Amino acid sequence: MATLYVDGQAFSVDPTQNLLHECLSLGLDLPYFCWHPALGSVGACRQCAVKLFRDEGDHQGVIVMACMTPADDGTRISLVDEQARDFRARVIEWMMAHHPHDCPVCDEGGECHLQDMTVMTGHVHRRYRFPKRTFDNQHLGPFVNHEMNRCIQCYRCVRFYNDYAGGTDFGVFGSRDHVYFGRAADGVLENEFSGNLVEVCPTGVFTDKTLKAHYTRKWDLQSAPSVCPHCGLGCHTTVAEHDGVLRRVQNRFSADINGYFLCDRGRYGYAFVNAPERLRRTSLRNAAGRLNLAPADALLQELCTRLGGNMPLIGIASPRASLEANFALRTLVKPENFFLGWSAVEDACARTMLAVARGIAPLASLAEVESSDAILVLGEDITQTAPRMALAARQAVRHAAFAKAKALGIPVWQDLAVRQAAAGLKSPLFIASVDATRLDDAATECWRGAPDDMARLGFAIGRRLSREEAGGETFPSAMEGFSQRVARALAGAARPLVVTGSSLGCPALLDAAAHLVGALRTLGLPAKLALGMPERNTMGLALMGGESLHTLEQATQKLPACALIVLENDLSRRIGEAAADRVFAQAGLTVLIDHKRHAGVERADYVLPAATFAEESGTTVNHEGRAQRFFQVFSPPDDIQASWRWLRDIGRGLGREPCDRWTALDDVLHTLEETLPVFHGLAQAAPEATYRRHGLKLARKPHRASGRTAVHAHLDIHEHQPPTDCDSPLTFSMEGHQGSPPGPAIPVFWAPGWNSVQALSHFQREVGGTLCGEGPGLLLIAPAQQVPEFFQEIPPAFVPRDDALYFVPAWHIFGSEEQSAGSPAVRERIPAPYVALRPEDAARAGLAAGDTAALEVGAVRLRLPWIAHPELPQGVGSLPVGLPAMPWLMLPAWGAVAKASR
């Protein structure tokens, strides 16, 4: 630590950081724009000027930019110096010369960093009396709104979008006072992280277009800390509601997971909660076979009467439901009748991932992915299945640049200087995939192969690392060459990482990745494994354990006497509509608890509307085995309630213990902890409902929430008591603690004088560091201390066939995930169904450009437009998975392709 003197007062600071970073970490107010904790310093805006003194005797001093000056030991600065203050006000004056003076009607107003900084510097009087410059705005697609006249030319947007996120369709145009930040022409921003522009931009140039469609001021939003429900990474989000409508999702900083950035699926996938077509009311199938609305009490009574005392219950769980909901189901139906709600392939992958994590490979957090200095991505296209991990991997390649900068004496926070000195130097990132991925541009080298060949590649690398004979196995020379380069890079790294996942439905790939990590650990390297998982609670369900739907399908003969309870699961997406129909048709009666309207609704006898992630509190387990609590944002209307409460209500009706005694979330959690030791400590993953700060619960609404009694005054002049929340330490009110609670329970980042998202630094121990209070969540999986014998089963090489192609699933960030696909903005980005073929394979099938392909995959016949993917391996095609307009297919699978007749 070093000593920094600020206006005569001594502070202990980190000398490897810059003065701005340290001043903000000390809680001192110093305005800034172009600097960003994750993007570093560039010195463009000149806002953070301070006076620097040579020594104690120097009273003259010189003006320096705090962001560009190291916090060396003994540095003496002044923030209140008249010259420094005057200059900071001038910088604001220069910016405001061209900035619109429309804060009261600007949609950034009230949470605008420029507004805050203007107030902070004290610049109020306008002296610029010339016309302001103006720009044309661009249509940038469904996510981001563009309002260029507000721009202050801080360059943060382009530094994030291009330099940090690897975007190529955005840039800086023009010069002088007419710099334009946008695309070459109107069009959808292609990068998967475009939504971060909304938070990166210090003013309102880039704003959330979905918020704009149902705009609410920040101070009128009711917010809660949440966990993204759209993939297995479990990124932290702040979710906000007003008047029964979910308004927006923002990044919620977490040092271990998503840091400052979120993917566009996470940010814009929320609107399915507001979808008019979702399930909101309890309904019941009448004798005529029609679904009619029925009051919840009456329905439950009827249901329990029908179930009687002894009708066996069978439960189908779901990886998109919370642990509490799944556990409530398990408790209600008994473990032997509890099915995991996923296919045999999904089950095999999930079991392998869990076994691998327990046996060999410590799982990496996203922060650990980012800190890895050599990465092999084996098979998983993380840009589509776990996008935030791809962004972390993109940063990981910068370690070589940091090392070079360090050797040259350049501090790592000198962002452009580091990039210029590095001149494209990268740490090793090897990508093995079926097809081209959007991370390839960051890679050292790419390799394409069929899933089994990628598994073989993984074993080949592992064998090389452990210097074992390949047990008679021989690998082609191209694979040998590549595996040699990968092995050398991984073995030479300080923190090697292997990334894989379940998206290809190939457990052998997971075995291979585990084998590789095991080989690295045997060499004494702290190697880790990062797993892409498709759903928010895949790992949680795997930990809970049970049989797959396949087992249930084998035992349908016992179904007619049973009642089937389907929990938040669209079975047609798991086993196909035909198989799902067979299950439904066999069951004595079917209860569906869900929020999404899908084919299962039409087959259910009782429909109970479930809460979405925003309408209930609960726990999920992410890809690294971290149990995390998401908190309810608002009280849902209509009959909607948390799934576990529906199950509890059924349990009560049937007099089943112990679920009949549950009243609050913590009751479920405590039973869960007692019943399944693997979840021990789960209740402490976040503050429990009994948590109080200074004797108060935590307010979801800010002090300034307005119109509390006015919004509905045309309907009702009474002020109703806010709903009580027995599941969490938060209140549905502005009443309660407004300060800084422990990290996992911060409803919104807001501090005096800091109204924008930049208020975050007031909640961190140091800028960019962990949040005050305990860390996020609870890690449930620890690998064995000893590296055991690891998987050795090498699959045979892929052999292309003349009569068929091997179709693998192609995942799409927009469309493949079920819930976000129900959001209108995301829907605009979902690709049309297609089949991707290698041009040679298409030619062999007689397909020319523009032709429609006729496919036969399993029992499914399809007509699809084909697109050329020249990077696909010979004999392998790909089909998009999960798109709303695509029928369910059991993939990977062999299929025939031909030119469709007209």
Added chain:
Amino acid sequence: MERPLTRNIRPDEPPLALEAYRRVGGYEAVRKALAQSPEAITQAVKEAGLRGCGGAGFPTGVKWSAVPMGADAPHPKYLVVNADEMEPGSFKDRLLLEGDPHQMVEAVIVSGFAIQADHAYIFLRGEYTLARQRLGAAIREAYAAGLLGPGILGSGYGLELHVHSSAGRYMCGEASALLNALEGGRAIPRAKAVRTAVSGLWGKPTVVNNVETLCNVPHIVNNGAAWYKSLGLGDAVGTKIYGASGKVKRPGAWELPLGTTLRAIIEEHAGGMRDGVAFRACLPGGASTAFVGEAGLDVAMDWHGVQSVGSRLGTGTVIVLDDQTCPVGMLLSLQRFFAQESCGWCTPCWSGLHWVASLLHRFEAGQATEDDFDLLRTQADHLTKGYTFCGLAPGAMESLASGLDLFRDDFMRHVSLRRCPWRA
């Protein structure tokens, strides 16, 4: 009087081709240099006291000494010639490039050898098309004669020389912005977090020098440091290409001993003021230097002399203001240029310079008030070194700040008359 830099330049005649250039001793310095160690060349340049002629005056030998040398040095190393001469009033490098391109090529080879550069780039102002043609021809001849490429003149040293025509921004004259432009990026200045000599172009050791600076090097190698030092007047060393523009009788550029007085340049070499106009003030070193009035005319035009009257030698090309030209109009013209040429990177520059130009326009249009004069002063005070990212805006403020002092009455007459007094 010796004129090493311009000895081969004959007005209105094509430059010397390789053979003719060799006949007058050309490429002798290459032969001499290759027989010595690279460090010896740097030492000679250091001893000669050669300083950067692009305006900053940094000792050239010292700059070169920072380049990592020896077997462990990173390669490729780069030598970049800053031939992006866009400073208003400056045309000295053009004279050298068009007049004696082989001298430039020879200078690049000798200087490149001194730092053991593998590649050299001449970053040429886009409009200098004649210079491009002539440099191109000279470089082709030099390659054909084995003076460029691998193993120059049978030695172990090789150098590739490329000419890069700029897309045309004043900003590219700033060495670090030049490097960004050369890499294909936006011409914005770089943070000085590391010396260019250690990590410059594409992260490799790089030296950026002005055309005139480098052209001195072969002569130092041929004739020695002592000879070079003897060329200057007083304490000054070497020669300098001075220029003069404005309403003088004979605008032009002349190679003269460093330390020649401002008066001698204007009155003797430029022939004094045109008939009917009188000297008012001048910018001694191009548009980024402060005005010098009548009282400063007898200072020596060297690194120290001009500073003693509050200005800088800069590029050594004098812009003369006469009494029949509106000084506010001249400032407007200059500041419009700087506002236009701001790269848009730092706030004071992109916003402040635009404001300055707008205010000056208001004076010229007769719409200004006294408050506007104070506002100009505020801008001049806040667009200075340390406040801005690079030297562009502070350079622009040198003429403005000194102009506000010198021409206050002229500004006030614009206010009281509500028009420009020089216009009917």
